[in-house]
Amino acid sequence: MKSLAIFGAVALVASSASAAFTGYSVDRTITAEGNTQYKIYGNWDQSNAVMLNAFNFTQFSGSLNARHQDAGEDADGNPLASWSANVNLLGTAARNNDSWVTVSGSGTSGGNDTALDPSFNYPAGSTDRSFIPVNAGWYDATPGAPNLVLAGGAQGGYRILLMQIVRSGSGDDPIATFGMTMGWKLANTTTALFAGTGQVITIGVPAPGALALLGLAGLAARRRRG
Secondary structure, three states: HHHHHHHHHHHHHHHHOOOEEEEEEEEEEEEEEEOOEEEEEEEOOOOOEEEEEEEEEEEEEEOOOOOOOOOOOOOOOOOOOEHHHHOOOOOOHHHOOEEEOOOOOOOOOOOOOEOOOOOOOOOOOOOOOOOOOOOOEEOOOOOOOOOOEEEEEEHOOEEEEEEEEEEEEOOOOOOOEEEEEEEEOOOOOOOOOOOOOOOOOOEEOHHHHHHHHOOOOOOOHHHHOO
């Protein structure tokens, strides 16, 4: 009986120490300044996941049309748009209306423990930062610092913020789809795990005409079944 009790205790500890990635989720809001903000999260069924990096960013369709409102300037004093969260030091309003990436899960301290991978580069001379380059990545520059793990919202479980995309205005908001691979681990372990490859993240709202076409298609399908 004692051996069974010990086995049961070990099984309980093992199950409580593990976590599984359950997918991505997206929150859409309109900021006080009237811009469209998307927060993209990685979701787990337990709170002991630790983000390491995101890589192999892939744009499947559409365009991010990302807005930037950074505090940085180039050598000529021109505004410098960047996906680095710690460039923006203008305060809460600016951060809420800026596009940036993070692995810390932080949306308040600016994710300043996040660094852009060398793959996160643009063509020489280009100033367009409305998109993320193909195969770009970002990573935790201060390993060991705890992530900000949040309750999972409508999806349940737990989630870590991975990026924020802001589009100018609240009108035209075309569909865009993209994906990435995440490196993560369980707290107090050293084994890297990978998740999210091939899963599609969607932002945007279908145009009214597209919704009407979808409605007509559904009506036609029901009539055929009838």
